[in-house]
Each structure stands twice: as C-alpha cells, then as structure tokens.
Amino acid sequence: MxxxxxxxxxxxxxxxxxxxxxxxxxxxxxxxxxxxxxxxxxxxxxxxxxxxxxxxxxxxxxxxxxxxxxxxxxxxxxxxxxxxxxxxxxxxxxxxxxxxxxxxxxxxxxxxxxxxxxxxxxxxxxxxxxxxxxxxxxxxxxxxxxxxxxxxxxxxxxxxxxxxxxxxxxxxxxxxxxxxxxxxxxxxxxxxxGTVLDDGEDLTSPRVIDAAGPAAVVLYHAMYERGGAAVDALPGGQRWREAIEASPEHERHLAIHAGHLVKANPRDEPHVAELVPFASSMALxxxxxxxxxxxxxxxxxxxxxxxxxxxxxxxxxxxxxxxxxxxxxx
CATH class of the missing domain: 3.20.20.30 (Luciferase-like domain)
Structure with missing residues (x-):
C-alpha cells in the first residue's frame, strides 16, 4: 500500500x-x-x-x-x-x-x-x-x-x-x-x-486537540449538513447545533465551514475536546x-x-x- x-x-x-x-x-x-x-x-x-x-x-x-x-x-x-x-x-x-x-x-x-x-x-x-x-x-x-x-x-x-x-x-x-x-x-x-501520540500523551492534551481537532469537528459539519438534528447524537452535538443555529440561516454555512480542516472555528472550539476522543476511534x-x-x-x-x-x-x-x-x- x-x-x-x-x-x-x-x-x-x-x-x-x-x-x-x-x-x-x-x-x-x-x-x-x-x-x-x-x-x-x-x-x-x-x-x-x-x-x-x-x-x-x-x-x-x-x-x-x-x-x-x-x-x-x-x-x-x-x-x-x-x-x-x-x-x-x-x-x-x-x-x-x-x-x-x-x-x-x-x-x-x-x-x-x-x-x-x-x-x-x-x-x-x-x-x-x-x-x-x-x-x-x-x-x-x-x-x-x-x-x-x-x-x-x-x-x-x-x-x-x-x-x-x-x-x-x-x-x-x-x-x-x-x-x-x-x-x-x-x-x-x-x-x-489523526495524529501520532507522544509517549504517555492523553487524547485531550492541548497538542492532540490542536492536531486532531480540525478533522474531528468535521463530523459535526458533515452530519449537520446531511441530517440536521442528527448531529445531536455526537458528543457535544446538541450544544454545537444550538450555537450554529444562532447564526442567520442565510449565513449559517459560513459559520459551519470556517477553518475547514485547518482549525476548530469559534462554534467548534467549546466542544472539540469532548469530540476528539470519540473521533479518534475512527482516525489514525x-x-x-x-x-x-x-x-x-x-x-x-x-x-x-x-x-x-x-x-x-x-x-x-x-x-x-x-x-x-x-x-x-x-
């Protein structure tokens, strides 16, 4: 491979x-x-x-x-x-x-x-x-x-x-x-x-959140775009959705996709540490x-x-x- x-x-x-x-x-x-x-x-x-x-x-x-x-x-x-x-x-x-x-x-x-x-x-x-x-x-x-x-x-x-x-x-x-x-x-x-962990490093360490967080929060983005309230099933998903839906509907896509696969955006940040351990099971x-x-x-x-x-x-x-x-x- x-x-x-x-x-x-x-x-x-x-x-x-x-x-x-x-x-x-x-x-x-x-x-x-x-x-x-x-x-x-x-x-x-x-x-x-x-x-x-x-x-x-x-x-x-x-x-x-x-x-x-x-x-x-x-x-x-x-x-x-x-x-x-x-x-x-x-x-x-x-x-x-x-x-x-x-x-x-x-x-x-x-x-x-x-x-x-x-x-x-x-x-x-x-x-x-x-x-x-x-x-x-x-x-x-x-x-x-x-x-x-x-x-x-x-x-x-x-x-x-x-x-x-x-x-x-x-x-x-x-x-x-x-x-x-x-x-x-x-x-x-x-x-x-994903990210390669240092010896003894925890999934919620600041470095891991920085490196793995940008991809983890795309779970929110993708699930919301495809299923709306279905995102509530993810860790922190309901609170994330409520923050997103506070944005006017005609601008909501801007709030969702800012920072895509670069860094967690302001709507993502409060929940990323909760989501990374869940997402890591599906990542490298x-x-x-x-x-x-x-x-x-x-x-x-x-x-x-x-x-x-x-x-x-x-x-x-x-x-x-x-x-x-x-x-x-x-």
Missing part, C-alpha cells in the same frame, strides 16, 4: 510538500475549496517547482468551480512541469460547494464534466453547454496532447462509485473505506486523519507502536493508497512522526 499525504491548501503547502518528498510520501493531494484556501492550481505549480519525485494533484476538484477547459489547461501546464507525476481527483463537492452556500452537485453532472475533460485531454473535440470546444494550445503552451493523467473519482456512495466504474482510473474516498470500490478499481485511495490516532496495525487494517479492507492529512500548528511534526510510524524511508 502506498502512503501519501494531503493538505488543506495554504501558502506554506509547497514547503510542506518538499518535506513530504524527502520523507518518502508517494503523492501529495491538495484540497480545492476557494472560499477557504488559495487557488489549488497556483499552489500545485509552486509545489512542482520545489520537488522532483513526489506525485502531485488536486483532490478533489469540484466541476462547478471551473469550466472544463480551465481545468484542462491547468492540468496540461502541471503535467508539463511535473511529467509523469500528476493525477487528478474529481468529486461532487463538500466544502468546495457547501462553503459557497450550495449543495453537492448531482452525480450525472459530474459524469458529464469528466467525460468532457477526458475528451479535451485526449486532444478531441468536445461539446460543453452547447458549444464545440477543443484544446488549441500550441507547443510550449502546456503538455502535448494526448495528456495521459489518471483521473480518480471522489466517491463515498453508490452513485459516485458508479461514475468511478464508468469513467475513473480509481476511487478517492474520505475517512471510511468503500468495500464495493474493490470491484470497480485497482487504485483505491482513502483520505485519513494512536502511538507509533499502534499505528502500523491500524494501517495494516486499512490495507486488509482494500485500500491501496493511504492519504494522510496532517493538521494543526506544526504540520512538519505531523508529517515526520507519521512517516516514521508508517515505516517510510525518504
């Missing part, structure tokens, strides 16, 4: 990707959520300039954010900068849509977008929104076509997996392995979270001695690429200690 990393895209991400390459991570995936992070393609280009081996790609692109030609041109340039190192993941959108006040896209629209994008990268003529389009880029204006870049589908349910089966080169899932993915794709990436949180068993367990259920997102105020520490626990050698 490959061990890769993911980043809540920031201005510091190129330096962190350079460290990840030195540590032996296979690939670096960067999040695409313009309301929260800087432009993913600009940062990926900076990453390409600072590295020579590590794979690079956006994970996951949200089709509604860019015309397919915009992403095709960006892929062409990154593939020219980092030949043989680029992969792309595309999904229906979580924070990339919700932080803009819109719901995830219908999967049929995602499928149409992927078909168009693949045709463009192949150098073919495509039709989008009733218009005939083709990449007209001359030599020196991006990688020559056909551009062979793997496209994974960010799927966490049957509709997404169906699109992956038809159009994808793999599946990119978040937090929970998809058992059916093994039937449709050889490349099965799983985004994971544990001592360096405990982590190999958890990682082996993911391989046993069909994960072929473990994608670890470090979080908190010391990203370099998280990358280094996780790499050591996972047995990476730079």
């Amino acid at each position: 490959d061990v890769s990393c993911a980043f809540a895209t920031s201005s510091d991400t190129p330096a962190h990707v350079e460290i990840a390459e030195e540590l032996g991570y296979q690939r670096a995936w960067l999040y695409d959520s313009p309301a929260i992070y800087p432009d993913v393609w600009m940062v990926l280009s900076r990453c390409a300039e600072r590295t020579s081996r590590i794979g690079l790609g956006p994970g996951v692109l949200v089709p509604s954010l860019r015309h397919p030609m915009v992403n095709a041109a960006a892929i062409a340039e990154l593939a020219g900068q980092a030949p043989g190192r680029v992969a792309v993941a595309i999904g229906s959108g979580f924070s990339g849509r919700l932080a803009l006040g819109t719901r995830p896209m219908p999967w049929r629209q995602v499928a149409d977008y992927v078909r168009c994008l693949k045709a463009l990268l192949a150098g073919e003529t495509a039709v989008w929104e009733g218009a005939t389009i083709r990449m007209l880029h001359l030599p020196g204006f991006g990688a020559e076509r056909p551009i062979e870049v793997p496209i994974l589908i960010g799927a966490d349910g049957p509709k997404g997996l169906a699109v992956a089966a038809e159009l994808g080169d793999g599946v990119f899932s978040a937090a929970v392995p998809q058992p059916d993915a093994a039937q449709i794709a050889d490349w099965r990436a799983l985004l994971t979270f 949180t544990g001592t360096a001695a405990e982590l190999p068993e958890k990682i082996t367990g993911l391989a046993a259920v069909g994960v072929t690429e473990l994608v670890y997102q470090p979080a908190g105020s010391d990203i370099e520490r998280e990358l280094r200690v996780f790499a050591a626990a996972a047995g990476l050698s730079g």
Whole structure:
C-alpha cells in the first residue's frame, strides 16, 4: 500500500510538500475549496517547482468551480512541469460547494464534466453547454496532447462509485473505506486523519486537540449538513447545533465551514475536546507502536493508497512522526 499525504491548501503547502518528498510520501493531494484556501492550481505549480519525485494533484476538484477547459489547461501546464507525476481527483463537492452556500452537485453532472475533460485531454473535440470546444494550445503552451493523467473519482456512495466504474482510473474516498470500490478499481485511495501520540500523551492534551481537532469537528459539519438534528447524537452535538443555529440561516454555512480542516472555528472550539476522543476511534490516532496495525487494517479492507492529512500548528511534526510510524524511508 502506498502512503501519501494531503493538505488543506495554504501558502506554506509547497514547503510542506518538499518535506513530504524527502520523507518518502508517494503523492501529495491538495484540497480545492476557494472560499477557504488559495487557488489549488497556483499552489500545485509552486509545489512542482520545489520537488522532483513526489506525485502531485488536486483532490478533489469540484466541476462547478471551473469550466472544463480551465481545468484542462491547468492540468496540461502541471503535467508539463511535473511529467509523469500528476493525477487528478474529481468529486461532487463538500466544502468546495457547501462553503459557497450550495449543495453537492448531482452525480450525472459530474459524469458529464469528466467525460468532457477526458475528451479535451485526449486532444478531441468536445461539446460543453452547447458549444464545440477543443484544446488549441500550441507547443510550449502546456503538455502535448494526448495528456495521459489518471483521473480518480471522489466517491463515498453508490452513485459516485458508479461514475468511478464508468469513467475513473480509481476511487478517492474520505475517512471510511468503500468495500464495493474493490470491484470497480485497482487504485483505491482513502483520505485519513489523526495524529501520532507522544509517549504517555492523553487524547485531550492541548497538542492532540490542536492536531486532531480540525478533522474531528468535521463530523459535526458533515452530519449537520446531511441530517440536521442528527448531529445531536455526537458528543457535544446538541450544544454545537444550538450555537450554529444562532447564526442567520442565510449565513449559517459560513459559520459551519470556517477553518475547514485547518482549525476548530469559534462554534467548534467549546466542544472539540469532548469530540476528539470519540473521533479518534475512527482516525489514525494512536502511538507509533499502534499505528502500523491500524494501517495494516486499512490495507486488509482494500485500500491501496493511504492519504494522510496532517493538521494543526506544526504540520512538519505531523508529517515526520507519521512517516516514521508508517515505516517510510525518504
């Protein structure tokens, strides 16, 4: 199983990707959520300039954010900068849509977008929104076509997996392995979270809350967006919901998704210490001695690429200690 990393895209991400390459991570995936992070393609280009081996790609692109030609041109340039190192993941959108006040896209629209994008990268003529389009880029204006870049589908349910089966080169899932993915794709990436505990460290220590809290509170965000009061079943969930619902409905998405996978926001902070121990049972949180068993367990259920997102105020520490626990050698 490959061990890769993911980043809540920031201005510091190129330096962190350079460290990840030195540590032996296979690939670096960067999040695409313009309301929260800087432009993913600009940062990926900076990453390409600072590295020579590590794979690079956006994970996951949200089709509604860019015309397919915009992403095709960006892929062409990154593939020219980092030949043989680029992969792309595309999904229906979580924070990339919700932080803009819109719901995830219908999967049929995602499928149409992927078909168009693949045709463009192949150098073919495509039709989008009733218009005939083709990449007209001359030599020196991006990688020559056909551009062979793997496209994974960010799927966490049957509709997404169906699109992956038809159009994808793999599946990119978040937090929970998809058992059916093994039937449709050889490349099965799983985004994971957590922190490696120091000897004797408690799950509610300030460092653990800082590092594991940003992912833990996404349980609140996701459950509320999908089920409203269902979030009450989580530790601190009812009090969290009451704080969120004090925000005007037309601005509530801003209160929910601020700080997404970077830090607990002001609505999250009063409850994060209560939630982290619960969330840690589902995350790659544990001592360096405990982590190999958890990682082996993911391989046993069909994960072929473990994608670890470090979080908190010391990203370099998280990358280094996780790499050591996972047995990476730079």
